[in-house]
Amino acid sequence: MLGGLLATLVVSTSCSPGGGPEAATANDGGPVFTGIGGSAGSSTVPEAAPPPLFGHYRVEIVATHPHDPAAFTQGLEWHDGLLLESVGRYGTSARRWVEANTGDVVDTESLPSNQFGEGLTVVGDQIVQLTWQEEVAIVADIDNLEPRSQFRYDGEGWGLCFDDTHLVMSDGSAQLALRDPHSFEIRSTITATRDDSEVRLLNELECRGSQVLANVYGSDEIVVISTATGRVEATIDAHALRPPDLPIENRDFALNGIARRPDTDRFFLTGKWWPILYEVELVPANTDGT
Numbered sequence: 001m002l003g004g005l006l007a008t009l010v011v012s013t014s015c016s017p018g019g020g021p022e023a024a025t026a027n028d029g030g031p032v033f034t035g036i037g038g039s040a041g042s043s044t045v046p047e048a049a050p051p052p053l054f055g056h057y058r059v060e061i062v063a064t065h066p067h068d069p070a071a072f073t074q075g076l077e078w079h080d081g082l083l084l085e086s087v088g089r090y091g092t093s094a095r096r097w098v099e100a101n102t103g104d105v106v107d108t109e110s111l112p113s114n115q116f117g118e119g120l121t122v123v124g125d126q127i128v129q130l131t132w133q134e135e136v137a138i139v140a141d142i143d144n145l146e147p148r149s150q151f152r153y154d155g156e157g158w159g160l161c162f163d164d165t166h167l168v169m170s171d172g173s174a175q176l177a178l179r180d181p182h183s184f185e186i187r188s189t190i191t192a193t194r195d196d197s198e199v200r201l202l203n204e205l206e207c208r209g210s211q212v213l214a215n216v217y218g219s220d221e222i223v224v225i226s227t228a229t230g231r232v233e234a235t236i237d238a239h240a241l242r243p244p245d246l247p248i249e250n251r252d253f254a255l256n257g258i259a260r261r262p263d264t265d266r267f268f269l270t271g272k273w274w275p276i277l278y279e280v281e282l283v284p285a286n287t288d289g290t
């Protein structure tokens, strides 16, 4: 699944002038967004920016942990020693705190049965969780997971991460929207391309310094995109992680879930209905994954 590294990028710095998802707006159907309290990203001391990733990488497993095989994982993030996980599908969607080593669910909050949970991330003392086609981003309390307010947006929600400046959001296309963390308004959009071709199906995201890691839906490839220039600057071959006995051709069992531990620069990776959570290190590799 690894391709070349040459990439080009289309960058739009305008604020959604008639194209792409619109900025958050009030909506007759639900509460009006009341804003995220506190100072975004101020709850922890910002880490020094990690060096960017360039080239090809493979994953080296350093530990395996149990993962709820009933969790249709749609988003994953590490925060203060716990994993924050978004579970999808109608009727089972939730956001939850999970103890990584045991897989124990420390706390969970269900979504309404008509909402399908997608990517999520921590912003200050709150959580922002996307929904797939409901065009609502839930703003929840980081301590008890309860919903506090919401943003509205147009289009689908897939992946989300916060780079201490912008919320980075995917919608299944090759575009990433960089949104204001307080208003959810689109500040710019980038279109990732590689070898003059768009890299579509960007799904679950993980912000890492000046780059964002993205699952490519239906594959075992993770692309590493510069959020400043948009270029795909590195690729990660994660095919070695697929647990045995899962249907390879069934996209419902896709790799989906990237959470980085800033203290070790290791990653937790899992997938939809996977019984295993992998803790991995990235190792430079050849283009054939060796």
Ligand SMILES: [Ca+2]
Pocket (backbone or CB within 6 Å): 075, 076, 077, 160, 161, 204, 205, 206, 207, 257, 258, 259
């Ligand atoms: Ca993530």
